[in-house]
Amino acid sequence: MKLSLCMIVKNEAKTLPKCLSSVANVVDEMIVLDTGSSDRTPDVAREFGAKVYDFVWCNDFSKARNAALKYVTGDWVLVLDADETLTPAIVPYLKNALTREEYLLVNLVRQEVGAEQSPYSLVSRLFRNHPEIRFERPYHALVDDSVATLLQKEPQWQIGYLEGVAILHAGYQKIAIAQNNKYAKAQATMEGFLATHPHDPYVCSKLGALYVEVGKIEQGMELLKRGIAACQEEYEILYELNYHLGIAYNRLNNPQQAITHYQTAIKLPIYPMLKLGAYNNLGSLLKAAGDLTGAKKIYETALKIDSNFAIGHYNLGMICKAMGLFTEAIACYQKAIKLKPNYAEAYQNLGVVQLKAGNVQGSITAFKNAIILHEQTNPEEAIRLRQGLREMGLV
Template identity: 30%
Template sequence: MGLSVAMIVKNEEKYLERCLKSLPAIVNEVVVVDTGSSDRTADIAVSNGAKLLAYEWDDDFSAARNFAINQTSGDWILVMDADEYFAEDCSSVLESFMNAGKQIGRFEIVSKYMDNGETAFARDYVSRLFPRGAAYAGRIHEQLIGNFPRRRIGGAVIHHDGYYQTDKHERNLSLLLLELQEKPGGSYLLFQLGRQYNSVRDYAKVEMYLTESYRLLNRTEGYAKTAVVELLEVYRINKKFREAFSLIDAESEYMNGVSDFHFGRAQLYLDYAIESADYSFIPEIEKAYKEALGAADEIVVGTASYRSYHNLGVFYELTGQPELAKRYYRQAAECNFGLSAERLEKMGI
């Protein structure tokens, strides 16, 4: 039972060697498909033992990925991007997963990005390990299609930092809009368009696309909870309070275990109290942050810990409760959250 890695690359000399050297020890074969690099990418692939092939780029990530998959020989395929890597070997975890029968493995992917000048991390679960017989569809943000059950792979995390301090908006948006012309009306495509416009802060279009994506959700999608969180956030930004409160009412049960949902509620209640001078929501801010701390699922890393600790510290400081503020700042600072450490220093701690 061989495991092959399939990759598509272009001008990835900055990341590729790190990725290849991090691959699990049980990988038998690495196929790297180059879509037109002009740097040292090809040399790095070959020098690290990969099978290198050329592919003429045709604005279709799925076509390129499927070409790469078809060049592999293993019974199982692991798909990686050059700007991703494993921090530790997970061979035993993957071996156990593959021995359990034909199924699609969903990895936890932790992505590094900038958020209002601060480094942040987001957590997604993406299908990347699968037996031969599955294939990709979609020009960009492609999805794996296969008639196998999907399971999360615990104990194997992929780290991703290719979008950190980079701008791929123009390329991504053009492919998404082309896909929309060809296949209008899909919830996932609309969701990705909303996210793309969010990266350039065009919040009118973010709201338009995310609202339509949400309307089409059936709650079985892997991105469904993220879609609700991001729609709530854009309603807050655009001061669409009525729509935001309706969304909270509709999704409170479904989203109860998601820390980001409660974190977003708290921020919404604060904005609403300021905008409307309706201070009856003040206690709800405290309650929502505490519910975020107790939630099991976390999309943006820190909403279930240091981000909520810090914001509770701010809440208590602003409401004249300095001892409670210090307590929560300390908890956030213990998680190495710099903003809380700064607040403690200013408070003389």
């Protein structure tokens, strides 16, 4: 089976090499549609052997992606953005999926690099080169709608998914969002789509979440509630709607309603790794409410789902510290630091617990590491921490 990479790009000369390097020995062809770059993006793509085509940008991601699909000659299509990379570990499983005659589309787990609250999502980025599969929606372009229609006409097909992280995405780190003005672009495009699709659960979820993120909480909640009312068995969308309503209620200082929505979210029958954001936020709210035992169970459940969830280990450490379980807390902070070596807060709290446990030298070492890391990102906290150590006679 021949596999084709299919991309749309604009001014991605810096990020594109890493993306294309990750698939260079995996795909049989690279199709890159340039939507108006003013840098070396087309040249970079050609240096990796890609076939590059031009497209006049029309503020519609689906039209651009569908234009790119026209150039694909492979049996299967893998879609990546320039700020994404394919993980080496997933390649054998991906190639095996291509041999499965029953699959029409294979969903892939994507990890948001640096994200703490909701690090994973399931994305429909690997599918057969079928003439009736096309992208729809102007922003967050998806093939899901056309695939659903095709499954009704040709019921012999199935949808599969690969376990384990397949795609690493760096584009939603705060710096990248600010540099590319992503929120403003997304809001304008989705508002245009909402005007003609006012009860579409997906756009209600995405635009509602964006409104909450930028502080338009009441507008966001109205959309999220509208999405829940319109959504039936699209469980991944229902999860997102409830998850973001939890965030909204928490920002309005209504923790009980937030807890209810997070509890609803984690009960939905979706891929467990997608629920980590709800587990994490629910645990924090239970801790704030004084239910340390409940919070501890929540974080332990989250870590059974993903033992590499660094903030989960950190938050479990915070619970154990509050419960006086210092040995457990130390182990949790150490695991968090092993997964995230620049975790200043984990070092700092490790220092606190080491001191409570009587390990003064271990405490000093942890505090020094915390200070070094804080000096890079939070100098005021580094000064405060150093002063605190002096007052305790530890330096």
